[in-house]
Amino acid sequence: MSTRIRESRGQEMVLTAAVAIVIVLLSLLPMLRLIKEIVAPGGTLSTVAIKAGLGSPATWIATWHTLVVGIGGTLLAVLSGTLVAVLVTLTDIRARSAMVLCYVMPLMIAPQVTALAWLQLFGPASPFLKLFGAAPPLGTRNPLYSTSGIILLLGVQYGPLVFLLVRAGLRKLPRELVEAARAGGAGWFTVLITIVLPLMTPSIMAAAALAFVSCVGNFGIPAFLGIPANYLVLPTLIYQRLSGGGPAVLGETAFLSVLIGIIAMAGILAQEIMSRRRDYRISSTSLSAEPYELGRWRPAVQAGMWLLIVVVLFLPLFGLVLTSLVPGYGIALTAKTATLDNYRFVLFEHDAASRAFFNSFWLSIAAAVFAVLVAVPIGYLIAWGKQRWVRLLNLSVELPYALPGVVLAIASLLLFLRPIPLTGIQLYNTVWIILYAYLARFLVLALRPTISGYHQIDRALEEAAQVAGAGLFTRMRTIIFPLVAPAAIAGGLLIFMTALSELTVSALLWSSGSETIGVVMFSFEQGGDSNYAAAMSVITVAVTFVLMLVTNLLAPYLPTGVLPWRD
Amino acid sequence: MARLSLDNVTKSFANFDAVKDVSIDVGDGEFLAVLGPSGCGKTTLLRLVAGFEKVTSGEIRIGSEVVSGKGGSVAPEKRRVGIVFQNYALWPHMTVAENIGYSLKVAKLDKAVARRKVEDALALVNLQGLGERRPANLSGGQRQRVALARCLVAAPSLVLFDEPLANLDVHLRASMEDEFASFHKRTGTTIVYITHDQAEAMALADRIAVMDGGRLAQLATPRELYHEPANEMVASFISQGILLPADVLSAEERGHCKVRVLGAELIVRCRPGERPRTGAKVCCRSADLDVSQDGPGFDGLVKRVIYQGGSARIEFTPSTSPDLTLHFERPDPVALESGAQARLRIRSGWLIPAAGGAS
Ligand SMILES: Nc1ncnc2c1ncn2[C@@H]1O[C@H](COP(=O)(O)OP(=O)(O)OP(=O)(O)O)[C@@H](O)[C@H]1O
Ligand SMILES: [Mg+2]
Numbered sequence: 038m039s040t041r042i043r044e045s046r047g048q049e050m051v052l053t054a055a056v057a058i059v060i061v062l063l064s065l066l067p068m069l070r071l072i073k074e075i076v077a078p079g080g081t082l083s084t085v086a087i088k089a090g091l092g093s094p095a096t097w098i099a100t101w102h103t104l105v106v107g108i109g110g111t112l113l114a115v116l117s118g119t120l121v122a123v124l125v126t127l128t129d130i131r132a133r134s135a136m137v138l139c140y141v142m143p144l145m146i147a148p149q150v151t152a153l154a155w156l157q158l159f160g161p162a163s164p165f166l167k168l169f170g171a172a173p174p175l176g177t178r179n180p181l182y183s184t185s186g187i188i189l190l191l192g193v194q195y196g197p198l199v200f201l202l203v204r205a206g207l208r209k210l211p212r213e214l215v216e217a218a219r220a221g222g223a224g225w226f227t228v229l230i231t232i233v234l235p236l237m238t239p240s241i242m243a244a245a246a247l248a249f250v251s252c253v254g255n256f257g258i259p260a261f262l263g264i265p266a267n268y269l270v271l272p273t274l275i276y277q278r279l280s281g282g283g284p285a286v287l288g289e290t291a292f293l294s295v296l297i298g299i300i301a302m303a304g305i306l307a308q309e310i311m312s313r314r315r316d317y318r319i320s321s322t323s324l325s326a327e328p329y330e331l332g333r334w335r336p337a338v339q340a341g342m343w344l345l346i347v348v349v350l351f352l353p354l355f356g357l358v359l360t361s362l363v364p365g366y367g368i369a370l371t372a373k374t375a376t377l378d379n380y381r382f383v384l385f386e387h388d389a390a391s392r393a394f395f396n397s398f399w400l401s402i403a404a405a406v407f408a409v410l411v412a413v414p415i416g417y418l419i420a421w422g423k424q425r426w427v428r429l430l431n432l433s434v435e436l437p438y439a440l441p442g443v444v445l446a447i448a449s450l451l452l453f454l455r456p457i458p459l460t461g462i463q464l465y466n467t468v469w470i471i472l473y474a475y476l477a478r479f480l481v482l483a484l485r486p487t488i489s490g491y492h493q494i495d496r497a498l499e500e501a502a503q504v505a506g507a508g509l510f511t512r513m514r515t516i517i518f519p520l521v522a523p524a525a526i527a528g529g530l531l532i533f534m535t536a537l538s539e540l541t542v543s544a545l546l547w548s549s550g551s552e553t554i555g556v557v558m559f560s561f562e563q564g565g566d567s568n569y570a571a572a573m574s575v576i577t578v579a580v581t582f583v584l585m586l587v588t589n590l591l592a593p594y595l596p597t598g599v600l601p602w603r604d
Numbered sequence: 605m606a607r608l609s610l611d612n613v614t615k616s617f618a619n620f621d622a623v624k625d626v627s628i629d630v631g632d633g634e635f636l637a638v639l640g641p642s643g644c645g646k647t648t649l650l651r652l653v654a655g656f657e658k659v660t661s662g663e664i665r666i667g668s669e670v671v672s673g674k675g676g677s678v679a680p681e682k683r684r685v686g687i688v689f690q691n692y693a694l695w696p697h698m699t700v701a702e703n704i705g706y707s708l709k710v711a712k713l714d715k716a717v718a719r720r721k722v723e724d725a726l727a728l729v730n731l732q733g734l735g736e737r738r739p740a741n742l743s744g745g746q747r748q749r750v751a752l753a754r755c756l757v758a759a760p761s762l763v764l765f766d767e768p769l770a771n772l773d774v775h776l777r778a779s780m781e782d783e784f785a786s787f788h789k790r791t792g793t794t795i796v797y798i799t800h801d802q803a804e805a806m807a808l809a810d811r812i813a814v815m816d817g818g819r820l821a822q823l824a825t826p827r828e829l830y831h832e833p834a835n836e837m838v839a840s841f842i843s844q845g846i847l848l849p850a851d852v853l854s855a856e857e858r859g860h861c862k863v864r865v866l867g868a869e870l871i872v873r874c875r876p877g878e879r880p881r882t883g884a885k886v887c888c889r890s891a892d893l894d895v896s897q898d899g900p901g902f903d904g905l906v907k908r909v910i911y912q913g914g915s916a917r918i919e920f921t922p923s924t925s926p927d928l929t930l931h932f933e934r935p936d937p938v939a940l941e942s943g944a945q946a947r948l949r950i951r952s953g954w955l956i957p958a959a960g961g962a963s
Contacts, residue, residue, distance in 0.1 A: 211693070213689045213691060213693035214695060216656050216680065216687065216689075216693070217694075217695075217751075217754070218710075219655075219679075219680040219681045220654055220680055220681070220683075220685055220686060220687045220755070221707030221754070221755075222681045222682075222707045222711055223706070223707070224679075224681055231710075235697040236695070236697055238697075
């Protein structure tokens with residue numbers, strides 16, 4: 038190789054190598070470590086861990102529960118999400134963007150906050166019901182502490198996820214396919230049933246798979262609703278084992294977490310197989326169909342939509358705010374009793390709570406900044422790189438996010454239980470292990486928008502700089518980063534919002550001194566201090582909401598679809 | 605079979621008029637082609653007739669029924685029109701037979717009857733035996749035939765085509781053209797056929813509506829359109845007519861009058877009632893141009909000679925008005941070369957009626 042050729046390739050090789058190292062560290066290493074624990078605990082091949090896991094009845098019960106709430110939640114999410122998507126996309130309903138914003142909002146709220154909010158709405162202590170004197174007597178069981186309660190909230194939480202995917206599919210539906218059917222004499226409803234929905238099955242199935250993975254891996258909702266009823270699913274079973282037994286039971290929980298991973302993957306696989314049989318690729322590009330005129334039904338449909346939004350978003354949040362203003366459990370809220378003491382307490386007086394705010398903020402900021410900086414070069418290789426293995430790259434970054442958070446948490450524990458070889462650095466029981474897990478899990482949230490940002494940029498811009506003599510690193514700094522920055526930064530903000538009140542990962546990784554907001558909220562709720570938990574929730578929801586508004590400022594510079602709540 | 609009439613139909617998007625003040629009467633069983641440059645509102649016109657768009661003002665009648673107008677609009681599924689799209693618009697999740705039988709199923713027709721009708725429709729478009737295929741496994745021509753069969757199976761009173769051949773290659777186009785023509789002859793269905801291919805329109809249509817910027821420029825038979833364009837747009841759009849400034853010297857007499865074009869006097873065809881005027885335009889076709897060694901005519905420069913196989917296209921600029929370009933064809937062997945001086949004669953032409961003269 039001539040030196041000039043070597044020079045030309047040098048920077049690209051450095052970049053590729055750096056990216057490869059980051060990905061190996063963050064995504065392949067933990068997964069491999071987890072698998073090793075299952076097949077070869079202690080270094081030798083054995084089936085002991087698997088046998089122990091399979092032999093325990095608790096495993097089977099939790100697996101059964103996981104499947105029940107997973108499938109139930111998915112069905113509910115698919116039904117509601119699809120219905121809303123059809124109404125919002127194909128009819129002449131008014132105030133569409135506001136509707137989309139409100140309907141998608143629950144997706145931006147952490148599951149345990151959703152759970153807490155709903156619990157406050159229906160429980161015997163509910164300040165909301167007390168406003169009308171409709172609260173059940175104290176000591177009555179909250180109806181949400183049940184299987185159907187969990188399914189309902191999973192449906193509420195992930196309906197918007199289905200909505201987003203189905204809506205994207207509906208928007209690509211060429212209007213001629215609809216019009217040909219109408220010219221053939223079919224009314225709107227017939228067209229919907231015989232043409233639109235069948236054509237949407239690939240989108241709907243993909244959405245169902247995603248919702249299933251999310252439901253199965255969800256920790257916050259079954260933790261808040263299931264643990265009090267002693268209804269355990271796999272993630273909560275892992276949590277209980279681990280908090281009871283400590284590192285000694287790590288092998289057993291590793292098995293359980295792989296089990297969740299397998300269930301999640303089975304969902305995705307089933308979707309793959311089914312959609313391969315139904316390949317309705319829509320090839321032509323065209324305008325989308327004229328919205329259907331609801332006519333005299335429009336007020337009713339609109340009222341129904343807003344009622345749904347009030348029920349799934351405003352009422353729970355309202356209940357949450359009320360609870361956060363009540364001085365203690367079961368006290369009715371009046372102008373006299375209302376107080377901000379709960380907020381003062383969690384922000385300034387309670388050590389763990391104020392520490393948690395500090396921890397969660399800097400963890401989220403660190404994860405977001407790191408992800409933005411790393412997403413730009415990785416996105417470059419994936420979007421514009423010529424190598425074929427970059428698809429693999431994309432897949433391995435997606436993996437830690439596609440798999441339930443519990444899986445990654447257990448993998449991180451296994452990886453860092455002992456000090457890191459050679460250096461002797463101990464991550465276990467520190468806040469750093471949480472940071473590691475956040476980096477691994479959320480990287481893809483910044484990567485996806487960055488890649489779609491790359492696809493929107495004319496590559497000639499970079500090539501012009503190249504012709505002008507700029508090396509890869511110079512181009513990256515002066516041309517590429519400024520161009521994809523809005524998309525990457527929007528991704529970073531999404532990470533911040535997600536990580537801020539995250540619970541699944543930190544519930545398994547926290548230690549005294551490294552509490553996160555989610556963890557403290559959870560322990561308040563478990564200890565019966567719902568008022569404090571509510572106050573913390575309100576703060577995080579408010580921060581999230583403000584950040585959404587800030588992120589909106591970036592919207593004009595972003596590819597469509599990066600900000601889920603924007604229409 | 606039904607008449608279709610459009611009365612002063614206007615369609616505005618926001619404040620842009622995609623179709624403006626169009627009035628067309630399509631007779632029962634007539635084949636009307638709509639021709640025009642891209643973006644002139646052809647598709648919009650068709651969608652208005654089908655009912656996918658609402659008229660802003662004006663009225664559309666199919667048969668004797670007002671389907672769009674002030675009183676509201678009949679839903680597309682109630683209009684009994686068939687429509688064939690440029691991109692076929694076959695439903696990918698149904699087989700060919702299911703695609704064709706869709707409207708019968710929607711009408712809850714007896715299954716056996718429906719099956720026979722589908723078979724007949726398949727036979728009509730020469731696709732026997734392909735009923736179980738998926739549209740994805742068909743060629744472009746076959747797909748378009750399925751689309752045709754799908755719209756015919758319900759025996760609509762009016763069939764609308766939106767550039768049905770635009771996605772097909774030249775050879776297929778010719779054979780599909782034949783098929784459309786024979787279908788029209790056999791069934792006598794009223795047809796509105798949109799195209800931007802003049803040859804296609806001329807070959808198929810009884811009458812052609814030329815549209816320009818949302819307006820109807822001229823509605824006439826192919827022959828009339830070619831020989832007697834109503835305005836400059838139609839003259840230059842159809843077969844690349846050459847427009848030349850002219851002064852009318854004599855009043856019309858038995859369909860002809862005397863004009864002066866580029867300094868030479870000649871007799872051209874014209875509308876009845878033409879009188880002497882200045883600033884008129886004459887349209888002539890390249891076949892009307894002749895190279896004359898000497899004699900009447902005008903001199904100019906051969907700008908370019910483009911060989912086209914068997915003949916050459918020659919671009920010529922008269923010396924008296926250097927910004928005009930005339931073009932005509934000469935058979936092989938071509939004596940003229942670019943840069944040469946030549947003398948041209950116009951054998952005949954058509955005097956474009958003064959603006960405001962209705963078509
Ligand atoms: N839904 C719409 N909203 C706004 N403008 C529209 C809409 N549909 C069509 N137009 C505009 O109306 C004009 C006419 O469009 P139309 O599709 O009828 O043209 P066309 O003659 O069919 O062109 P082509 O030959 O390219 O298909 C165009 O300028 C187009 O941009
Ligand atoms: Mg068109």
